[in-house]
Each structure stands twice: as structure tokens, then as C-alpha cells.
Amino acid sequence: MKKPTPPPDAIFRPGPRGVGRYQRASVMVDFMGACGWGQPLLNLGYYRFYDIHSLITGFNSGQRRLAKFSIALLDLQSSDVVLDAGCGFGWTTSRIASQAARAIGLDIAEAHVRAARQTYPASERLEFILGDATRLWETLEARGFGEASLDKIHCLESAFHFGFPGREVFLKDAFRLLTPGGRLVLVDFMWRSAQPAEIEAADPAGIVRQTWQFESFESMERYRAMARDCGFAERRLLDWSEPVLQRCQRIGQGVLWCGQRPATRWALCAMRSAFRRLTPEDWILLAEVLRAHDEVRRRLRYIALVLEKPPGAGRR
Numbered sequence: 001m002k003k004p005t006p007p008p009d010a011i012f013r014p015g016p017r018g019v020g021r022y023q024r025a026s027v028m029v030d031f032m033g034a035c036g037w038g039q040p041l042l043n044l045g046y047y048r049f050y051d052i053h054s055l056i057t058g059f060n061s062g063q064r065r066l067a068k069f070s071i072a073l074l075d076l077q078s079s080d081v082v083l084d085a086g087c088g089f090g091w092t093t094s095r096i097a098s099q100a101a102r103a104i105g106l107d108i109a110e111a112h113v114r115a116a117r118q119t120y121p122a123s124e125r126l127e128f129i130l131g132d133a134t135r136l137w138e139t140l141e142a143r144g145f146g147e148a149s150l151d152k153i154h155c156l157e158s159a160f161h162f163g164f165p166g167r168e169v170f171l172k173d174a175f176r177l178l179t180p181g182g183r184l185v186l187v188d189f190m191w192r193s194a195q196p197a198e199i200e201a202a203d204p205a206g207i208v209r210q211t212w213q214f215e216s217f218e219s220m221e222r223y224r225a226m227a228r229d230c231g232f233a234e235r236r237l238l239d240w241s242e243p244v245l246q247r248c249q250r251i252g253q254g255v256l257w258c259g260q261r262p263a264t265r266w267a268l269c270a271m272r273s274a275f276r277r278l279t280p281e282d283w284i285l286l287a288e289v290l291r292a293h294d295e296v297r298r299r300l301r302y303i304a305l306v307l308e309k310p311p312g313a314g315r316r
Contacts, residue, residue, distance in 0.1 A: 028211045034278065046066035081151050133158065233308050255268065
């Protein structure tokens with residue numbers, strides 16, 4: 001499944017917009033890009049209650065904080081071989097490589113892998129490969145990896161793109177690739193209810209799905225059950241909904257408020273030039289788009305799962 005993020009130049013200089021859902025998706029990506037998303041990270045970010053400065057400085061500090069918190073859950077050792085699944089432009093993988101023996105960044109988007117390789121040249125400790133995380137075993141086997149060949153696997157805010165069957169395959173393949181005692185850190189959006197079909201009620205116009213190109217989220221109950229069925233032991237479950245989903249939404253609403261008023265819009269554009277791309281009509285449309293995202297957000301959790309392959313476990 002193709003990820004929704006174009007290369008950096010396409011985020012800020014796209015072609016003419018279409019109409020309907022595509023127009024709404026395009027203006028949202030432009031807005032996020034102007035807020036710093038994609039430069040170089042693609043996650044929502046982890047924000048403290050006093051991070052009001054993000055209205056001005058953008059998402060970057062919160063995004064780096066989220067990546068660092070997620071990496072910390074890996075409990076990296078200097079001898080570890082680590083896969084970063086859905087690595088984007090490579091910032092997180094490079095951080096992992098600084099603490100481990102070897103880090104491999106995997107992404108399905110050629111533009112992401114190309115940019116990562118340009119920014120972080122290959123070395124004995126770091127490489128980026130093009131591949132599909134929903135065919136993880138096949139992708140890595142072709143590159144010489146086998147059973148129990150990875151110590152840690154990291155997947156930050158990528159698995160919601162995989163689809164229902166893809167997430168299950170990813171978990172099974174991850175279990176097979178990990179060494180006994182190895183760890184998978186999976187950070188993802190999860191439904192509060194056990195009814196994944198709720199997306200139809202939450203996003204009836206398809207605005208959120210069109211923007212981020214996904215089918216639906218997994219419920220937390222199903223995620224945990226799939227992990228158990230694969231053989232994983234659940235070590236930790238952290239609910240980051242407040243610092244990630246709620247505070248990111250509040251920051252977005254604050255920027256929207258500024259953008260809808262001429263004086264404060266001028267100030268926004270002066271501080272972050274990418275906002276100049278957005279017209280007054282775009283800001284009106286953004287209000288609708290952010291309302292749609294908030295409806296979905298209210299039904300979601302943002303969860304970090306720490307899963308381990310038990311010592312002595314074999315292939316399932």
C-alpha cells in the first residue's frame with residue numbers, strides 16, 4: 001500500500017488542486033507542511049501542556065520528542081540489529097543507528113528512501129531499503145535476513161496504512177524475524193470501540209481517509225489479540241492520546257484561528273513563509289477539514305505497544 005506522503009518538494013509545491021475530497025486532502029497536507037510536518041518527520045508529535053510555542057515554531061519539536069520516546073521503548077543495546085518499519089525520510093532510523101550496532105530503515109515510498117539515503121549516507125551501521133512492510137518476511141529474506149535475525153523492530157505511526165490483513169501479516173513476520181527475547185515497539189492509532197466499521201460514521205465524507213490514504217484503523221482489542229495469537233508477550237501499553245491527538249488538534253485549531261483573521265494571518269506568514277500558499281478560501285476550507293479530523297480523533301486512542309518474543313520461543 002502506498003503511503004500518502006509525497007517527497008518534500010511536492011508537499012510545498014503541488015500542482016493545481018482538484019475538487020471535492022481531493023481538494024480537502026490537498027489543503028490539509030499543505031497546512032500540515034506549513035506547520036513543519038514532513039521536515040523531516042511524518043508523525044503527529046508529542047506535546048506537553050505548555051507547548052503553546054508550537055503555534056509559532058511548528059510541529060518539529062513535538063515530532064522529535066515523540067520519536068525519541070518511541071525509540072526509548074526499544075531499550076536499545078549497542079549490539080542490537082534493528083528494523084525501522086515505515087522509516088519515512090530516515091531521521092528516526094538515524095537516531096536508532098547512533099545507539100545500536102545496525103539499523104535498517106524500510107519504506108514503501110521510493111521518494112522517502114531516496115531522500116533518506118541522500119540525507120543519511122549508508123554505513124556499516126545504517127542503511128535504507130525499499131520494501132513493503134506487509135510482506136516483511138519476503139522483503140528481508142531477499143536481503144539475507146532469516147528467522148531470529150533481528151533484535152528489535154520499530155514501527156512508529158505507520159501500521160495504520162497497512163490495512164487489516166497487512167497488519168496481521170506484519171505482526172506474524174515480525175515475530176518470525178525477531179530473536180527470542182526480541183522486542184517490537186508499535187505505535188499506532190486505535191479505535192476506542194471494538195467496531196472498526198465506525199470509520200463510516202466518523203468520516204462519512206471520506207475526508208480523513210482521503211487525506212492520509214488508509215482504509216480503517218484497528219481496535220485496541222484486536223491489535224492486542226493479534227499480537228497474542230502471533231506469540232508475543234505484551235510488556236507495556238501506553239496511552240499517548242492526550243499529548244499526541246488532543247494537543248496536536250488544539251495546536252491545529254489555534255493556527256486555524258490565526259489564519260482566518262487578516263492581522264494574525266499576516267503574522268503567521270511572516271514567521272513561516274509556507275503559510276503564504278494558503279488563500280483565504282483555503283483557510284475556510286480548512287475549518288471543515290479540521291472538524292472532520294476532530295470527529296475521528298474523538299473516537300481514537302494513540303497507543304504505544306511494547307511486545308516481546310518470549311525467550312525460547314520458536315516459529316509460530
